[in-house]
Amino acid sequence: MKVEIIEHIPYHWLEEVINLAAEMIVIVDCQGIIKYINAAYCEFIGTTVEYAIGKHVNEVIENTRMHIVANTGQAELAAVQRINGSEMIANRLPLVVDGELVGALGTVMFRNPEEWRQYQSKIQSLVEELKYYKNRFEKESKYNFADLIGNSPAFLASKKLAERISSSHSSVLLLGESGTGKELFAHAIHNGSSRAAFPFVPINCASIPEHLLESELFGYEDGAFTGAKKGGKKGQFQAAHHGTIFLDEIGDMPLSMQSKLLRVLQEKEVQRIGSQKSIPVDVRVIAATHRDLEMMVQEGTFRQDLYYRLNVIKIEIPPLRKRTDDIPLISAGLLKKLERNFHRQNTVLSPEVIERLQEHKWPGNIRELENVLERAINVLDGKTIEIHHLPLYLRDQEVDYYIPKQQRMDIQVMPLKETIALVEKQAIHQALKVTDGNKLEAAKLLEIGKTSFYEKCKMYGI
Ligand SMILES: Nc1ncnc2c1ncn2[C@@H]1O[C@H](COP(=O)(O)OP(=O)(O)O)[C@@H](O)[C@H]1O
Numbered sequence: 001m002k003v004e005i006i007e008h009i010p011y012h013w014l015e016e017v018i019n020l021a022a023e024m025i026v027i028v029d030c031q032g033i034i035k036y037i038n039a040a041y042c043e044f045i046g047t048t049v050e051y052a053i054g055k056h057v058n059e060v061i062e063n064t065r066m067h068i069v070a071n072t073g074q075a076e077l078a079a080v081q082r083i084n085g086s087e088m089i090a091n092r093l094p095l096v097v098d099g100e101l102v103g104a105l106g107t108v109m110f111r112n113p114e115e116w117r118q119y120q121s122k123i124q125s126l127v128e129e130l131k132y133y134k135n136r137f138e139k140e141s142k143y144n145f146a147d148l149i150g151n152s153p154a155f156l157a158s159k160k161l162a163e164r165i166s167s168s169h170s171s172v173l174l175l176g177e178s179g180t181g182k183e184l185f186a187h188a189i190h191n192g193s194s195r196a197a198f199p200f201v202p203i204n205c206a207s208i209p210e211h212l213l214e215s216e217l218f219g220y221e222d223g224a225f226t227g228a229k230k231g232g233k234k235g236q237f238q239a240a241h242h243g244t245i246f247l248d249e250i251g252d253m254p255l256s257m258q259s260k261l262l263r264v265l266q267e268k269e270v271q272r273i274g275s276q277k278s279i280p281v282d283v284r285v286i287a288a289t290h291r292d293l294e295m296m297v298q299e300g301t302f303r304q305d306l307y308y309r310l311n312v313i314k315i316e317i318p319p320l321r322k323r324t325d326d327i328p329l330i331s332a333g334l335l336k337k338l339e340r341n342f343h344r345q346n347t348v349l350s351p352e353v354i355e356r357l358q359e360h361k362w363p364g365n366i367r368e369l370e371n372v373l374e375r376a377i378n379v380l381d382g383k384t385i386e387i388h389h390l391p392l393y394l395r396d397q398e399v400d401y402y403i404p405k406q407q408r409m410d411i412q413v414m415p416l417k418e419t420i421a422l423v424e425k426q427a428i429h430q431a432l433k434v435t436d437g438n439k440l441e442a443a444k445l446l447e448i449g450k451t452s453f454y455e456k457c458k459m460y461g462i
């Protein structure tokens with residue numbers, strides 16, 4: 001079998017094949033006599049092939065162990081060997097032919113530590129690069145302007161502005177109610193910029209506990225506080241280097257953090273917690289909020305200087321109720337996306353449904369529309385979404401019961417009896433005011449009997 005393979009290669013090629021396979025190579029027999037050594041190796045150790053061949057390896061190569069390996073049959077890989085006052089790294093392999101140890105083969109991997117370091121740093125940068133792409137792939141920012149659906153004038157104006165400024169490096173402030181697509185805009189701006197090949201790092205300022213926000217944004221040094229990870233941690237600003245950081249819900253950032261953020265924006269460098277060293281960062285900031293930042297500035301809950309820093313380019317995204325013409329188009333787009341998850345095709349909205357959707361106020365905007373359509377597709381039997389596939393609050397045209405979750409907490413619901421009692425009490429008070437305290441007149445106004453009136457007054461302590 002071996003013979004067969006070698007027969008296909010002309011014999012005189014072999015030397016070149018060996019030279020290409022290993023830059024520096026030496027072969028000894030079991031006595032340690034050099035049977036073969038290439039010119040590159042000889043040059044490296046300051047000798048010639050003619051001189052070396054036939055000599056004991058000990059006479060030719062400093063500190064060699066080739067004769068030992070040829071004797072023991074034990075391979076020595078990546079062994080450090082001192083030659084010419086420099087440590088080189090060598091591989092020594094026993095040469096076994098037809099099951100018999102016949103000698104040893106030596107190659108030099110790195111001629112000196114510098115070569116090794118260069119190789120190492122090359123590998124290191126490849127590893128870093130791999131890590132970066134892996135990371136980017138995992139939280140890849142994939143939305144583009146084409147994903148921002150809508151043709152209504154107000155929306156198109158915002159979209160055009162965002163497209164125009166995407167190539168700039170200035171800060172962007174995205175304003176709009178919850179669910180209007182602020183995050184989508186941020187992705188599109190990043191991907192439309194020269195930073196698209198670098199990370200897009202989203203941070204939700206409202207969802208990170210105040211005491212963790214600083215280390216999350218700026219990172220920390222080894223031992224900066226108890227529980228700090230060994231070796232410290234890179235902050236998100238550093239992670240976003242050359243890319244974009246998206247500070248979502250910036251209106252919820254505590255004042256103390258606002259000052260620190262301002263410093264980073266001004267100095268373009270970050271300091272990890274527990275470190276005096278400044279790390280330069282090149283990051284574009286896109287901030288977003290549903291809050292009225294100008295009012296917060298007036299109330300003193302948002303720093304004015306930070307507001308000015310962020311507000312270089314302001315983009316307001318209109319709420320869905322101000323762009324009802326876009327509802328059919330957006331719904332169709334959202335249905336396409338949902339259909340993929342539900343293994344459906346060609347789902348449409350009935351004309352009545354479209355009309356109903358256009359009448360709704362959409363406090364939750366496109367996110368709410370998404371939920372409504374997802375629910376509908378869940379209960380859908382055919383291809384057309386009808387009124388009865390909509391959630392109850394949308395089916396009833398007269399009363400719009402929908403209230404965003406945050407506001408629901410403020411509504412108090414009392415037992416019906418108590419509510420009625422409260423209203424009765426109010427009505428009696430009103431009647432008595434009108435009649436200047438005359439109970440008989442008041443009873444008449446309320447169109448109830450005298451006895452019933454007195455009973456109620458007694459009951460309500462009037
Ligand atoms: N113009 C749009 N076209 C299609 N889908 C949109 C659009 N705007 C927002 N969406 C979708 O609506 C949802 C809410 O958007 P998001 O960007 O998270 O809103 P916000 O950050 O303003 O609360 C997301 O699922 C997003 O994909």
Ligand SMILES: [Mg+2]
Pocket residue numbers: 179182183248
């Ligand atoms: Mg959001």
